[in-house]
Amino acid sequence: MSDAWIVVILVGAFTIAFKAAGPVLLGGRALPARLTGAVELLAPSLLAALVVTQAVGGMREIVLDARLAGVAAGAVAIWLRAPLIVVIVVAALATALVRLV
Amino acid sequence: MTSSYREGARRIAALTPAALSFGAAFGVLAGANGIDATAAIVMSATTFAGAAQFAAISVLHDGGTVAAAVAAAVLLNARYLAISLAIAPSFDGSRLRRLFESQLIVDESWAVSQVGRGRVDKRVLVGAGLVLYPFWVAGTVIGALAGNVLADPKALGFDGALPALFLALLVAQLVDRRSKVAALLGGAIALVLIPFTPAGVPVIAAATVCLWGLRR
Numbered sequence: 219m220s221d222a223w224i225v226v227i228l229v230g231a232f233t234i235a236f237k238a239a240g241p242v243l244l245g246g247r248a249l250p251a252r253l254t255g256a257v258e259l260l261a262p263s264l265l266a267a268l269v270v271t272q273a274v275g276g277m278r279e280i281v282l283d284a285r286l287a288g289v290a291a292g293a294v295a296i297w298l299r300a301p302l303i304v305v306i307v308v309a310a311l312a313t314a315l316v317r318l319v
Numbered sequence: 320m321t322s323s324y325r326e327g328a329r330r331i332a333a334l335t336p337a338a339l340s341f342g343a344a345f346g347v348l349a350g351a352n353g354i355d356a357t358a359a360i361v362m363s364a365t366t367f368a369g370a371a372q373f374a375a376i377s378v379l380h381d382g383g384t385v386a387a388a389v390a391a392a393v394l395l396n397a398r399y400l401a402i403s404l405a406i407a408p409s410f411d412g413s414r415l416r417r418l419f420e421s422q423l424i425v426d427e428s429w430a431v432s433q434v435g436r437g438r439v440d441k442r443v444l445v446g447a448g449l450v451l452y453p454f455w456v457a458g459t460v461i462g463a464l465a466g467n468v469l470a471d472p473k474a475l476g477f478d479g480a481l482p483a484l485f486l487a488l489l490v491a492q493l494v495d496r497r498s499k500v501a502a503l504l505g506g507a508i509a510l511v512l513i514p515f516t517p518a519g520v521p522v523i524a525a526a527t528v529c530l531w532g533l534r535r
Contacts (some may be wrong), residue, residue, distance in 0.1 A: 219414050220355075220358075220495050221379060221385050222349075222353075222354040222355070222358050222379065222390075223358050223513045225375050225379060225388045225389055225392075226361055226362045226366075227387055228356045228363075228385075228389045229360065229366050229371060229372075229388075229389055229392040229393065230360070230361070230365035230366045231361055231395075232392070232396065232526050233365070233366045233367070233368055233371065233392075233393075233394045233396045233399065234365065234366075234422060235401060235402040236396055236397065236399040237403050237421045237422055237424045238403065238417075238418050239400055239403045239404060239408035240400075240402075240404040240405065240406060240407030240410070240419055240420070240421070241406075241407050241408070241417040241418070241420065241421035241524070242405035242414055243420065244407040244408070245375075245410040245411065245412075245414070245417040246407075246408065246410060246412075246417075247405055247408060247447050248408050248410045249404075249405075249407070249408055250473055251409070251513055252533060253511070253533070254436075254437070255483055255532035256529045256531075256533045257405040257437035257438075257529070257531055257532075258436050258491060258497075258498070258529075258532055258533040259385070259437070259497065259498065259501040259528065259529035259531065259532040260377060260401060260402070260405050260438040261433055261437055261492045261498075261527055262395030262493065262498040262499070262501040262502040262505065262525060263403070263494045263501045263502060263504065263505030263525050263529050264401070264505065264522065264525065264526045264529075265397065265420065265430060265485050265488055265489040265492060265502070265505075266435055266489055266501075266502040266503070266505040266509070266525065267505045267506060267508070267509035267521060267522045267525030267526065268430075268482070268485040268507040268515075268522065269482050269485045269486045269489060269506065270482075270505075270506045270510050270521075270525075271481035271509055271513065271518075271521055271522055272481045273479075273482035274479075274513070275341060275356040275509075275512070275513050275518070275521070276513075277518070278446060278513070278514055278515070278517070278518075279513070279514050279518070280513055280514060281321060284370065284476070284481075285478055285479040286481060287456050287479065287499040288476055288478075288479020288480060288482070288483055289482045289483050289486060291483070292472035292479075292480070292482075292484075292486055292487065293483070294482025295487075296483075296486060296487045296504075302326060302330060302431075302484070302487055303332070303333040303488045305484065306334065306480045306483065307333065307477050309480040309484075310337075310474065310475060310479060310480035310482075310484075311476060311477035311478070312475030312479065313476030313477075313478065313479025313480065314474065314475055314479075315476075317473065317474070317476065319460040
């Protein structure tokens with residue numbers, strides 16, 4: 219078997235297991251009360267990290283490029299209470315335009 | 320009920336061109352690295368997590384070992400373990416159904432299905448995932464078989480649209496002081512770690528901020 223196929227199978231198996239773990243093993247049951255406070259904070263901490271890594275993340279370096287223009291334009295749209303689709307389109311347009319010039 | 324599956328589809332619709340385009344970019348990159356089209360398509364269909372797929376292929380391309388490629392992808396996807404445990408209570412139905420529906424968990428479907436207090440609307444998540452999935456896989460098929468026929472996602476600015484999407488969904492989460500502090504800490508930890516750790520670690524480290532919320 220080629221290296222690529224081994225990687226495809228192993229990464230697929232790990233990812234399927236990660237995604238399935240909660241719903242298959244615990245699905246439908248309420249989490250222990252002790253954990254609910256932690257779960258409430260998972261979304262803000264994880265989303266903030268995704269914003270940062272997607273906006274300035276590179277291969278072990280901070281990369282400042284056209285993505286920042288996209289995030290800035292998106293932030294203005296968010297501040298103006300634009301719908302999600304407008305935020306996405308505005309951010310993509312700003313990124314593409316800055317990259318063009 | 321179907322309306323909330325539809326609601327998920329509606330919320331994610333704007334991202335379908337990006338999913339198609341990134342899927343194609345993945346297919347093209349895989350082909351350029353000597354990975355056969357079937358393997359690339361199977362990977363998109365089973366792993367269904369863009370960043371990890373790009374990372375695994377890049378490590379192989381750079382002469383890395385199989386173990387290094389798998390480790391990079393597994394680190395990137397470890398956040399799905401945290402997400403999957405956190406939103407488990409929202410999944411109902413038979414075990415088999417939960418297994419299949421859980422595979423539709425991706426950052427985007429999880430993010431758009433938030434209903435506050437850390438919970439998600441499972442139907443919105445599944446609706447969003449069901450829409451993204453075929454675009455991601457079809458994009459990979461196009462890229463792997465036809466090559467560079469679609470526009471580069473970066474030329475279209477899609478890489479700048481993703482952080483803006485997450486920002487919009489983050490803002491909706493900032494409901495009290497604790498959530499704002501968690502977001503600030505999470506963002507700061509990720510920023511500080513990016514230069515020093517493999518991809519994936521900054522996000523997992525940021526997620527540990529949530530342990531601060533454990534009830535004592």
